[in-house]
Amino acid sequence: MEVYNIIFYILVPIFIVEPLHPLMALSATFMPPSSPSLSLYSKIRRPFFSHSVNFLNPLKIRASATLDYSNVSTNDKASPLKTSNWQWKFKDNSVNIYYEEHVKETPEPSQNILMLPTISDVSTVEEWRLVAGDIVQRNGNINWQATIVDWPGLGYSDRPKIDYNADVLEKFLVDFINSPNGPMKQAENDLIIFGGGHAASIVIRAAKKGLVKPKAIAAVAPTWSGPLPIVFGRDSSMETRYGLLRGTLKAPAVGWMMYNMLVSNENAIQSQYKSHVYANPDNVTPGIVESRYALTKRKGARYLPAAFLTGLLDPVTSREEFLQLFADLEGKTPVLVVSTEGAPKRSKAEMEALKGAKGVIKFVEVPGALLPQEEYPAVVAQELYQFLQEYFGTVA
Numbered sequence: 001m002e003v004y005n006i007i008f009y010i011l012v013p014i015f016i017v018e019p020l021h022p023l024m025a026l027s028a029t030f031m032p033p034s035s036p037s038l039s040l041y042s043k044i045r046r047p048f049f050s051h052s053v054n055f056l057n058p059l060k061i062r063a064s065a066t067l068d069y070s071n072v073s074t075n076d077k078a079s080p081l082k083t084s085n086w087q088w089k090f091k092d093n094s095v096n097i098y099y100e101e102h103v104k105e106t107p108e109p110s111q112n113i114l115m116l117p118t119i120s121d122v123s124t125v126e127e128w129r130l131v132a133g134d135i136v137q138r139n140g141n142i143n144w145q146a147t148i149v150d151w152p153g154l155g156y157s158d159r160p161k162i163d164y165n166a167d168v169l170e171k172f173l174v175d176f177i178n179s180p181n182g183p184m185k186q187a188e189n190d191l192i193i194f195g196g197g198h199a200a201s202i203v204i205r206a207a208k209k210g211l212v213k214p215k216a217i218a219a220v221a222p223t224w225s226g227p228l229p230i231v232f233g234r235d236s237s238m239e240t241r242y243g244l245l246r247g248t249l250k251a252p253a254v255g256w257m258m259y260n261m262l263v264s265n266e267n268a269i270q271s272q273y274k275s276h277v278y279a280n281p282d283n284v285t286p287g288i289v290e291s292r293y294a295l296t297k298r299k300g301a302r303y304l305p306a307a308f309l310t311g312l313l314d315p316v317t318s319r320e321e322f323l324q325l326f327a328d329l330e331g332k333t334p335v336l337v338v339s340t341e342g343a344p345k346r347s348k349a350e351m352e353a354l355k356g357a358k359g360v361i362k363f364v365e366v367p368g369a370l371l372p373q374e375e376y377p378a379v380v381a382q383e384l385y386q387f388l389q390e391y392f393g394t395v396a
Contacts, residue, residue: 080105086183088152088172090162097176098156099149099183100125102132110145111192111392112184114177114214116203118196118221118371119169119313121263121305122292123154127196130377135385142393147183149176151199151304159300161250164307166315170202174211192392194218194384196373198313201325204335205315208328216391217329218336218384221370222354223347224322229311230346242310249306256302263305264296279342279369319353326359334361336387338380340368362387 082101087094103110113135115128125148132146150157152172153164162168177184177191184191193214195203200219206212228245232238249255262268270289274281295301307313316322329335337360339351347370355363366372366379373380 084183086176088175090152090168090171093160093162095152095160096158097149097152097172098125099147100129100132101183102129102136102146102148104136104143104145106143108143110143111190113144113146113192113194114184115146115148116173116193116195116199117148117150117155119151119154119198119202119308120370121301121308122269122295123151124292124295125150125155126291127371127374128194131194131373131381131384134377134381135388138385140389140393142388144388149183153300153304155295156298159298159303161300161303164304165312166202166205169313170206170211170315173202173206177212190215192216192218192388194220194373195222196220197223197370198308198315201315201322204325204329207333208325214333216334216336216387218338218387219354220338220373220380221340221343221347221368222337222351223370224316224319224350225314226308226311228309229314229317234311234317246306246310246312249302249309255306259296259302259305264293264301266290266293269293269296276344277370278375279340279367279372280375283375319350322350323353323357326354326357328359330359334387334391335359336362336364336384338372338383339363339365340370340372341365342367342369344369362390 080103082103084099084101086097086099088097089095113132115132117123117125117127128146128148132148135144136146138144151169153159153162176182191212191214193203193212193216195201195217197220200217200222201224203212203214203217204219207214207217228242229238249258266289269292270284273284273288273292278284304313316325326335326337337351337354339355340348343351354360364383366376366383368375368380
């Protein structure tokens with residue numbers, strides 16, 4: 001009973017809050033797992049997990065009829081997709097990292113774009129696939145190649161039980177880009193990075209420190225604070241509760257029980273997507289819910305989300321620090337900010353603070369909430385490609 005009393009003490013004052021991020025299914029009241037009779041008719045497309053490189057040529061993406069993908073690509077030919085894995089060495093861990101490369105069949109050299117999924121409980125490379133395919137297939141005087149990578153602890157990458165925080169994710173990003181045996185292998189200052197949510201802020205923090213030197217950055221629906229700290233703050237009392245919650249979620253038995261009740265069920269995922277992840281609830285299809293639900297069942301799925309929820313993945317601790325990250329790139333790296341019309345109000349306020357801010361060379365707003373690159377891929381791809389045109393070339 002003592003364990004349950006601790007859980008109740010933590011959950012009651014904390015979890016009845018406005019949703020802010022994809023993980024805010026935890027903000028709802030307890031919901032039992034959905035009925036097995038729930039009709040989920042779209043099969044998840046699983047990636048390949050051998051250490052060898054796999055080729056899918058061309059990539060066939062099965063899109064839901066409720067989403068408008070009719071203008072996703074300017075080319076009817078799908079982009080070939082290469083999937084692979086990279087071993088990231090972190091302390092005593094060898095972490096299998098999943099990534100994809102979208103390429104155009106051409107003998108001409110390509111310029112690489114690294115696309116980083118939004119950090120959340122159900123983060124996945126799938127968020128960027130349609131945008132990647134669109135941009136790669138455009139015809140211009142630069143041939144673009146897109147690499148999408150799953151963060152350690154998320155998506156189809158391994159999820160070891162390590163002490164995740166913003167520094168760990170920053171180190172992964174730096175290693176993935178700069179390691180001599182890493183997948184990127186490009187000349188310095190010859191990489192463009194697109195990131196969603198917290199991923200964008202981690203990229204900008206690493207660039208500010210000079211740990212990575214991208215040619216340009218696009219921050220799509222950027223965020224900087226985990227769901228609970230942005231609502232309840234970071235005083236010592238709340239930090240103590242966050243620590244208790246983190247420890248409970250990571251515990252062997254009760255952690256899975258809590259995670260399964262609050263996050264890892266179809267009803268919770270559908271609810272969070274309809275309430276704040278997507279702007280249009282009608283765009284949340286059974287196929288999306290099923291694919292995200294499968295991610296929550298992977299071994300170690302709850303470890304990184306426990307850190308995200310309680311603020312350990314936050315690259316800064318205030319709006320002032322958030323704005324300073326961008327300001328420090330003024331005159332050094334072009335930064336595009338893509339805000340969204342339907343973001344939750346607190347997240348929206350942080351995005352709006354970047355409008356006209358120092359270090360932001362261009363600010364645009366698109367439909368969507370927290371995953372515009374997945375919900376409205378054609379619109380986001382067009383804005384990103386326009387940014388590339390303006391600074392790195394024009395359409396032929």
